[in-house]
Amino acid sequence: xxxxxxxxxxxxxxxxxxxxxxxxxxxxxxxxxxxxxxxxxxxxxxxxxxxxxxxxxxxxxxxxxxxxxxxxxxxxxxxxxxxxxxxxxxxxxxxxxxxxxxxxxxxxxxxxxxxxxxxxxxxxxxxxxxxxxxxxxxxxxxxxxxxxxxxxxxxxxxxxxxxxxxxxxxxxxxxxxxx
Numbered sequence: 001x002x003x004x005x006x007x008x009x010x011x012x013x014x015x016x017x018x019x020x021x022x023x024x025x026x027x028x029x030x031x032x033x034x035x036x037x038x039x040x041x042x043x044x045x046x047x048x049x050x051x052x053x054x055x056x057x058x059x060x061x062x063x064x065x066x067x068x069x070x071x072x073x074x075x076x077x078x079x080x081x082x083x084x085x086x087x088x089x090x091x092x093x094x095x096x097x098x099x100x101x102x103x104x105x106x107x108x109x110x111x112x113x114x115x116x117x118x119x120x121x122x123x124x125x126x127x128x129x130x131x132x133x134x135x136x137x138x139x140x141x142x143x144x145x146x147x148x149x150x151x152x153x154x155x156x157x158x159x160x161x162x163x164x165x166x167x168x169x170x171x172x173x174x175x176x177x178x179x
Contacts, residue, residue, distance in 0.1 A: 027112040033070030033077060035114055036084040037165055039102065039173040040065060040094060040121035046142035048092045048124075051160065053137060062141075062155050063163040065091045066116070084119045092140050093130030097123025102172040107165055118169050120178035145179065 010025065011018045019028045029035075040048040054061045067087030069078045081099050089095050102118040132138035143151045152162055173179045 026110070027114075029068070029114065031071060031076065032068045034080050034083065035066065035068055035116045036080055036087060037064050037066040037116050037118050037169055038084055038088050038099075038121050039118065039169045039178060040088060040092065040096065040124055041145065041179065042094065042124050042142055044142070044144075045146075046144050047148060048088075048094060049141045049143055049166070050091050050132075051139040051141060051155070052132070054161075057161060060160045061163050062152060062160055062166065064166050064169045066165070067091070080117050081119070084121070088121055089127060089130075091130055091132055091136075091138050093126060093128040094121075094124045095127045096121035096125075100176070100178060102169070102176050102178060105165075105168055105172075116165065118172050120173055120176065 006021050007028075008020045009017050010020055012030070015029065017028050017030050019026060038048070042048065048065060050063050050065050051060055052063070053059075065088050067083060067090070069080050069083035070076045072078065084099050085095065099119040099121055102120055104115055104117045106115055108114070130138065130140045141151075156162060170179065
């Protein structure tokens with residue numbers, strides 16, 4: 001039985017679908033070939049983070065820069081590294097000379113089909129303002145690595161949440177010697 005024949009769409013929106021497959025019900029992102037997350041440290045030693053409103057949790061969330069691959073019309077088979085560069089520039093205003101694969105993880109395998117691919121962005125240089133596209137309200141932060149824990153605590157004290165994928169990305173980067 002093919003994957004498409006086995007998957008029943010229970011409900012679909014513009015960005016996600018609730019599907020049933022082999023007795024499991026889960027969220028799926030149609031038209032997306034992957035998700036990329038960037039661990040990017042500036043020449044001054046600051047970790048680039050983004051702060052944006054996330055309606056599902058009703059709060060602003062501190063995250064590593066990230067985005068979808070294959071979601072741009074005409075670029076459905078966009079390579080992950082190209083999506084990583086596009087998202088880094090769009091969200092943070094920084095570009096990189098190269099992207100080093102750090103690993104792949106599944107953030108919530110019982111609830112979604114998402115697989116995220118982490119990259120270390122190397123050789124950063126500022127090329128713009130960042131802040132996301134016209135539908136996003138992204139605030140960029142450059143946080144010195146030695147001050148990260150205290151900075152995140154201060155953000156949480158203001159009512160912001162921290163995305164768990166931030167911790168996973170930092171651990172992957174540490175293990176690979178990218179921090």
